[in-house]
Amino acid sequence: MKPLSVYVHIPFCEKRCGYCDFVSCTQTQKIDAYLKYLCAEIQAFDFSDYEVKTIYIGGGTPSLLTPQQLELLFQCLPQCTGEVTLEANPNSLTHDKCQAYQRLGVNRLSIGVQSFDSDTLRNLGRLHDVKQALDAICLAHEYFENVSIDLIKDIPHHAFVTPPAQVLKMIKHISIYSLTKDDHCVLDTDEPVNLPPEFERYEVSNYAKPGYQSRHNLVYWTGGEYIGFGAGAHSLLNNERFCNSNDILNYRREAVQKRTAEDIRAEQIMLGLRLHTGVALSLLTGKEQEIKFLTKLGLIRTTSTHVIATEAGLQVLNQLWLKLV
Numbered sequence: 001m002k003p004l005s006v007y008v009h010i011p012f013c014e015k016r017c018g019y020c021d022f023v024s025c026t027q028t029q030k031i032d033a034y035l036k037y038l039c040a041e042i043q044a045f046d047f048s049d050y051e052v053k054t055i056y057i058g059g060g061t062p063s064l065l066t067p068q069q070l071e072l073l074f075q076c077l078p079q080c081t082g083e084v085t086l087e088a089n090p091n092s093l094t095h096d097k098c099q100a101y102q103r104l105g106v107n108r109l110s111i112g113v114q115s116f117d118s119d120t121l122r123n124l125g126r127l128h129d130v131k132q133a134l135d136a137i138c139l140a141h142e143y144f145e146n147v148s149i150d151l152i153k154d155i156p157h158h159a160f161v162t163p164p165a166q167v168l169k170m171i172k173h174i175s176i177y178s179l180t181k182d183d184h185c186v187l188d189t190d191e192p193v194n195l196p197p198e199f200e201r202y203e204v205s206n207y208a209k210p211g212y213q214s215r216h217n218l219v220y221w222t223g224g225e226y227i228g229f230g231a232g233a234h235s236l237l238n239n240e241r242f243c244n245s246n247d248i249l250n251y252r253r254e255a256v257q258k259r260t261a262e263d264i265r266a267e268q269i270m271l272g273l274r275l276h277t278g279v280a281l282s283l284l285t286g287k288e289q290e291i292k293f294l295t296k297l298g299l300i301r302t303t304s305t306h307v308i309a310t311e312a313g314l315q316v317l318n319q320l321w322l323k324l325v
């Protein structure tokens, strides 16, 4: 049996946030029709050769689904032997839904908090305030041992606010993304993040308490195989990358993107630089001079097997990559 991860995209939101370009719409009356289409896609996939290690139900806003709708979806999903994550927005998480998630086998909740500052939340156009975010985290913690939150930093005119101590106690994982603009550029600022040391920065935007790294995301970052279902979902299977189109009720699998060995190596170097485990030296043959130069600048350090970006190096990942690729 080969290991496989499964991503399922739920492209519906109560309101679109101006900064977000994930595939989603507000036509929630289409959810039932979408689920029918999605389940047909999942059921057409042959899982018999695979052991499904992780499932990630992302969005959009999966917590918009009613327990009945989610149950329908889980009836088509394969058995999973490991981590099953569901993304939830603070204002649509309820006791009933948490109970349904537990019953259906979800064992990790990822809550889109975005900020612990009221003005920032208002200016981002979020539907929740800080109190609702705190309530949602408490509720999630009541039902789930493994709770993660998403935050955004580098927002112009809004300083990053570190999560309060009561939150840091309840959660196991934090993703902190730099706000990206329409053209996918990260803004120039790079606000420092001061989390207690128990949260290890194991990827440039991700921090976890020991044993709570996101198993699903690690599959993406280490070149593991995954299949994505739903509008706009991406896959990497049999060494081929492909994705579904964005058309919510009529999405199709798009042509396979051809990848040369050089493309794969370049991608592995970028992913490795983002991770605390680093890039295998075997990928960097012929780059000895560059490694020496970047080490002297304090941007990387080397072990006997890997090159690892330092804190300073993590601030200039693109430049590191250009030198090493």
Ligand SMILES: C[S@@+](CC[C@H](N)C(=O)[O-])C[C@H]1O[C@@H](n2cnc3c(N)ncnc32)[C@H](O)[C@@H]1O
Residues within 6 Å of the ligand: 019, 020, 021, 022, 059, 060, 061, 087, 088, 089, 090, 111, 112, 113, 114, 150, 151, 152, 177, 178, 179, 180, 181
């Ligand atoms: C696709 S969203 C789904 C989460 C959920 N719908 C929510 O909004 O809470 C996943 C995460 O991507 C991040 N995100 C979305 N747009 C972003 C942007 N322009 N820049 C940085 N992070 C972004 C947010 O932190 C968000 O929680």
Ligand code: SF4
Residues within 6 Å of the ligand: 012, 013, 014, 015, 016, 017, 020, 021, 022, 024, 059, 060, 061, 089, 112
């Ligand atoms: S950030 Fe979340 S709620 Fe806002 S549009 Fe994107 S997916 Fe929807």
